[in-house]
Amino acid sequence: MYEEKFMKLACRAAQEGIDSLEGGPFGAVVVKDGEVIAAGYNQVLSAHDSTAHAEINAIRNAGQVLGTHDLTGCELYTTSFPCPMCLGAVMWARIAVVYYGTSTNEVAGIGFDDRIFYEELAAQNANSLVRLEHKGSEACRELFRQWLTMEERILY
16 A cells, blocks of 8 residues: 655655755665565666666665565565566566555656657567577577576475
């Protein structure tokens, strides 16, 4: 259930990133059972890492705090609608609910326009941005077969 106090904490995280000049106006918090587990803000500029988005950082931090990659039962509060990369991370983390404060159209108006990525994904053809070529590799297949024979493995 949405609680404004958690969105304010996401905003506070974003403000920290703005004040430190580490990234854009993006902040996120992961909440479980009414408690903040972790926060993160955009550190793309300071980390020289295009994946250091607020949501990714918050998810990484929450995984460390909880000692698991599976964030089932958690909620994410974020200052903006997640980009496709962050949305993918949310899904991989098994976070079922995301509350966001601004839309993609709102942030596009200030220079953070990720709509082209959504358009490419909707067309199921990312080839205009990135050339994707499937090169069947027996060596790669062998790695997957080897992994399947391991007794101790984590299945997602």
